[in-house]
């Protein structure tokens with residue numbers, strides 16, 4: 001392998017190059033073995049004269065990401081002759097490779113939910129450490145090698161950037177800028193409108209990537225390959241910009257449309273509500289009968305690939321796919337690996353990184369930014385409730401049966417509104433619907449079993465009619481709640497509210513929705 005006539009030597013630094021794993025715009029990736037310790041790593045090799053020295057950039061970010069779940073470890077970095085190298089954790093195939101090899105038109109929903117949960121968590125790690133990825137795509141999400149084959153790792157920080165500089169969020173700007181990212185999944189704001197990337201854009205890229213996986217033949221603008229001319233690139237941008245979330249997500253569970261809309265609504269400096277969305281995708285998985293774990297089991301268990309019903313007894317995965325993966329893994333000759341065997345080298349790498357990183361403030365300490373808009377909560381959260389919102393709502397729901405007067409009910413409704421408002425996502429989750437169900441029951445007749453709202457609803461495709469009906473109903477409820485005369489009438493109103501805040505019409509609680517709930521709390525006080 002060569003670059004401008006320079007051959008890549010068989011040994012770089014302390015690493016013996018065994019096999020080329022891949023190559024990208026910026027260089028070559030080898031499976032390499034340490035000459036003395038025999039540790040296996042992935043060696044990213046780039047010519048020192050490369051027009052875009054991404055290895056050097058990446059080197060600057062690794063120190064900040066070390067120890068974060070799903071972040072590869074950097075073992076060594078340096079220059080040997082004309083080759084700049086990074087020795088990082090050896091990992092498995094990318095999601096792009098897995099999906100392509102599956103030969104399927106779409107990925108199964110269970111896997112997509114797991115990918116959603118894991119990649120959101122990875123973005124939370126990166127963002128909390130002050131770093132944007134800026135190139136979210138299937139090829140940059142890879143699975144680990146056994147025993148970490150169910151875990152997704154982020155790779156390729158060549159386009160990453162510190163968005164916290166000198167302790168502050170980078171400023172927004174309207175200045176014309178070169179596009180950084182990838183054609184398929186970069187957000188509409190960044191790709192089509194030239195906006196400065198921030199946390200919301202990493203999240204939107206993920207949303208597009210998930211929708212792509214579930215769409216037969218993928219997102220429409222990905223179908224003609226990489227654009228080779230400016231005119232072809234303009235066509236891609238136009239197609240991306242004009243695609244409405246409801247069109248992109250037709251036939252998909254509503255969570256994907258909600259997620260895309262949510263990302264696009266975030267303001268430039270907003271911290272995404274990672275926990276909320278991890279919880280949403282976990283609930284979606286559970287609702288389809290899948291486990292609540294985010295483990296990516298690949299190949300997907302056959303009984304869940306093409307339909308949601310389980311077929312007891314069929315436990316075998318697709319044999320050709322499994323064979324291929326096992327064969328690839330067998331080639332790796334894995335041995336026990338010393339962790340950070342090259343410590344002197346990594347310290348040097350960190351020193352070099354701090355000197356050379358392109359960011360002016362790269363020698364600063366890691367800045368931890370709170371990703372949650374909620375205040376501290378001393379309660380220990382059981383594992384089932386990854387999101388604090390879900391946990392708080394479930395606690396309120398459990399208190400409803402004991403609320404035997406209107407004043408107590410009013411306080412719980414007020415607390416419910418506060419929890420919903422304290423969160424950047426105002427989606428009425430399954431837990432939220434559960435609260436409303438319990439409230440209806442308590443208002444109408446505590447001795448009567450209320451059929452949960454979510455199960456009463458038909459999960460038909462979202463339509464403008466449903467959305468308009470919702471707006472009209474909620475506006476009416478808001479107007480009328482102050483004059484309701486009985487608890488029975490209030491129960492009916494809460495039920496109507498729950499029924500129109502659903503999958504068809506959108507589960508976001510609108511301004512009118514909050515006004516209705518606040519009016520409900522006030523009316524309960526008055527009716528006591």
Ligand SMILES: Nc1ncnc2c1ncn2[C@@H]1O[C@H](COP(=O)(O)OP(=O)(O)OP(=O)(O)O)[C@@H](O)[C@H]1O
Nearest residue numbers: 021022024025026027029042089090091139155156
């Ligand atoms: N740590 C790793 N372990 C195993 N394979 C890896 C590893 N890192 C990268 N690869 C393989 O090499 C490919 C290219 O890696 P990477 O994206 O980091 O390089 P790049 O030159 O920046 O590529 P691109 O031009 O696609 O951005 C990946 O898609 C993956 O298949």
